[in-house]
Amino acid sequence: MNNRLETFVKENRKDFDVFEPSAGLWAKIEQELDGKKEKKSIKLYLWMSAAASLVVIFGLVWLYAGRTQNQDIEIADVNAAAAQKEVHFTNLITEKRDSLAIFAAANPDLYKKFTADLKKLDEDYERLKSELPSTPNQLFVVKAMVKNRELQLNLLRQQLMIINQVDDYKKVNQI
Incomplete structure (x- = not known):
């Protein structure tokens, strides 16, 4: 079979040589190839830029969602019993501060000293609260926050006492 094909090609070689491509054919093919390369690179560039934009957008959304989710952590999310204690202490602290404020006019120097101590404990509480979302041991921080509120309440009780x-001493010495 191979022999017959070779024989046929040798006998009809002149017929095949008649159909040679024109000289401008290769130039046309090169132009078309060049045009197609440019179009593909533009399409590829557009697709890559769109994909990069989507990656950036999803990344920003993920970061934003992660930050807002972490900052919404409350004491109750970590430990419900500790949250109840903290609310109870906070209510008592508010009452005691109101009582302390009543005596502020009578003893302004003493009131300033007392508020300085409370301010320090409040700053510590706020620092603990800001650390809560990012700390690996949230239960430990929650316990420290509740302990801080308990210390504030005890400090206010002592200050009121x-x-x-002082008021009793002033009344006794006034007579």
Whole structure:
């Protein structure tokens, strides 16, 4: 079979040589190839830029969602019992501060000293609260926050007791 094909090609070689491509054919093919390369690179560039934009957008959304989610952590999310204690202490602290503010006019120097101590404890509480979303041991931080509120309440009780003693002393010495 191979022999017959070779024989046929040798006998009809002149017939095949008649159909040679024109000289401008290769130039046309090169132009078309060049045009197609440019079009493909533009399309590829557009697709890559769109994909990069989507990656950036999804990344920003992910970062934003992660930050807002972490900052919404409350004490109750970590430990419900500790949250109840913290609310109870906070309510008592508010009452005691109101009582302390009543005595502020009578003893302004003493009130300034007392508020300085409370301000320090408040700053510590806020620092703990800001650390809560990012700390690996959230239960430990929550316990520290509740302990801070308990210390504030005890400090206010002592301050009110001191103010009452000062007022009693003033009343006794006034007579």
